[in-house]
């Protein structure tokens with residue numbers, strides 16, 4: 001027997017539709033993610049009676065008793081106050097499927113599917129999927145500034161498939177950015193969307209889309225400030241630091257697909273270049289140290305998780321040192337590893353090396369360049385890590401002497417390894 005596209009099981013008499021990302025991604029031929037359902041003609045009471053568990057705080061959403069998948073009652077929303085929370089939600093059994101689809105952000109997200117696989121598509125989402133257009137559903141689009149960020153992060157995911165933002169949608173996004181409403185977005189929501197963009201195949205499309213909407217300065221001023229800052233053409237044929245930034249982010253997404261921790265460090269490793277006085281352009285001496293402060297500011301504002309912060313700090317501070325691995329003295333390699341806490345947290349070095357490789361290859365014309373520094377730093381790290389305290393430390397040694405002996409033994413291991421290719 002052939003399984004139905006989605007099987008409502010013993011809730012067969014309820015009007016349940018698959019909606020949103022799951023329908024869109026299937027039509028795009030992408031692997032299935034979370035499934036969201038909308039239910040028409042029910043009430044919270046009838047849902048509870050059918051065994052669904054309520055979870056929504058702001059609007060009526062329920063979990064299916066067996067699958068745990070989200071089922072929302074069909075609803076309309078009316079804007080009553082600024083910000084993305086300023087909505088009055090209206091969900092009662094008279095709200096139709098079409099009304100529910102009309103409140104959605106993009107036409108490609110406003111397609112519903114019945115249990116027997118029939119598509120309900122009042123806004124021509126299928127046409128926009130075929131033509132690769134991200135288009136808003138209707139004029140209510142401007143009511144929620146979060147949609148500007150959602151547009152940008154969908155572009156990070158779908159630009160490689162050929163998508164672009166419809167000109168009239170971009171126009172609305174500009175209106176929203178110009179109104180100052182992006183300032184009303186809470187840090188958690190910004191981080192959620194940024195994190196998704198960094199885990200997508202083309203993070204640069206997130207930055208470009210926000211810039212085109214004139215909204216990047218409100219969301220990520222530290223990154224926006226990199227555009228228009230020149231670098232030395234011998235090393236950076238792309239010259240503009242903002243362009244370099246985009247290339248590095250996309251290279252990181254290519255080297256570590258889906259890894260937002262590496263993606264965030266790649267995004268922020270050069271923030272210091274925005275602080276170089278113009279009189280010193282196109283050089284950026286000391287930009288590594290200079291970048292730590294704007295990085296800290298960004299992380300505090302968006303409440304960035306610790307794992308992201310730590311790798312980002314390390315990459316910001318050390319990326320030039322990693323590039324110079326082949327020239328550094330043995331003791332300097334050791335101290336670089338020690339500053340990264342690489343003897344207690346060895347997994348860090350591979351991540352750091354990946355960010356640095358993305359930095360090197362994230363330059364115009366260097367996309368396929370080799371990065372032997374990366375493999376070498378990992379090899380030296382492995383050698384130093386293999387030194388056992390038991391072998392390094394002699395009888396009777398105390399505190400500081402133990403530390404010195406261990407450091408010396410690790411430096412010796414690095415030296416020996418370097419002389420054996």
Ligand code: ATP
Pocket residue numbers: 019020021022033034036103104105106109110144146147150
């Ligand atoms: P993903 O694959 O990332 O889950 P998605 O399109 O499913 O993408 P969700 O955040 O899961 O996105 O939202 C599910 C659906 O709800 C969307 O497809 C869209 O129809 C609607 N939606 C979500 N957030 C908004 C919003 N801020 N404004 C309008 N519609 C929204």
Ligand code: MG
Pocket residue numbers: 020021022034035036
């Ligand atoms: Mg979804």
